[in-house]
Each structure stands twice: as C-alpha cells, then as structure tokens.
Amino acid sequence: MCTGDCAKFIGVSLYPFCALCMICNLLLLFPGWSTEAVSHPQEKLTPEVLYLGGFFGSGILVLIPAICIQYTGRRGKLNNRVGMLVSIILAAVAVCGSIYGFISSLLGLLHGPRCYYTFLNGEQRWTTPFKVEREFMDLERSYLFSRESWTRCSVPSNVVEFNVIFFSTIMVASAIQIVLCGIQMVNGVFGFLCGTCQGRLA
Secondary structure, eight states, X not given: OOHHHHHHHHHHHHHHHHHHHHHHHHHHTSXXXXXXXXXXXXXXXXXXXXXXXXXXXIIIHHHHHHHHHHHHTSSSTTSXXXXXXXXXXXXXXXXXXXXXXXXXXXXXHHHOOOEEEEOTTSXXXXXXXXXXXXXXXXXXXXXXGOGGGGGGEEESTTHHHHHHHHHHHHHHHHHHHHHHHHHHHHHXXXXXXXXXXXXXHO
C-alpha cells in the first residue's frame, strides 16, 4: 500500500471512532437517560463529563485532522510531499486530542459518577462517593470491583453502569485513535521523504 492510500484509509477509519466518542460524551450528559442533571450540571453531573474530552478531544480535534488526512491521500493538490508533511502535523494534533479524551475518560472512570448516595450511616446527599483523593491508583479500594456499593447510588437510576460503559467506550476508541494517528505520523514521514504514489498511478 502506498503512503497516499494509507493516509486515505486512516482518515476514513478515524470517522466512526470520532462519532462514537462524541455520541458517548453527549449521552453522558443525560445520566440514567434522565434530562434532570442537565439543568443543574455543576451539582448533578460527573465533573469529567463537563471536560467534554470525548466531544472536543477525541471528537472535534480528531475529526478535522481526519478529514484533511483523508484528502491528503486522494489524488489532487494535497497528494504530495507537502501534503504528507502537513498530515504529520495534523496527526500530532489528533493524537493530543485523543490523549485528552482518553485521560478525561480515565479520570471519570476512576473517580466514579456523581449521584444521590446513601451512606452506611443512613445519610443521603448528592456527592461523588467513589472518588478517592489519595492513593489515586489503589484499585483494591476502587468501586469498580465493589458492585454491591453501586446500588447505593439511587439517583440517577443505574448511573454507575451508565458511566462505566460510556467512559470505557471513549477510552477504547481514543486508544485506537492514538494508534491510527501514530501510524499516520510514520506514514507521513515516509510520504514526505519518498513521495506518494501519485506519479506512478497517474
């Protein structure tokens, strides 16, 4: 596969992952399929949802470079060494966006959702009950492995499962984007040094 075809393939391949991340981030604004949290976002929405890592990071910041990378691989004015050089820069921007989406989703997954929580002493209030300020990566204390505590998040309904599914999806999609954009950066280097296949295929 020549460098131009590879760029076109990578550009097109990024589209569904961008769409998936954007949709997941938008759905996270409606935890438990309820619209109530949107009216009081600071109080009732998970803070990491408001970072919009899936929408802007793994979404917009990857989608725009993906479109340009795809056009770099098509015959025309961009299918040359300069176009490949530009694609390296765009792929680097997309990597930064994907990393932002990945990290914000990882934080959302580790800290857990914001919900109306019933504590063991009977107290009930809106909080982020599973967030551990210290020992950040202490998985033994993580709520992810203590499903019996999930039911104490009563409002929104099933918010823990909701957050785990969508944040995990954004993380996986972002990781794939990082790999694809990394490949394009290498492909762009070869395209810049060796040229595309435009001359041979014309």
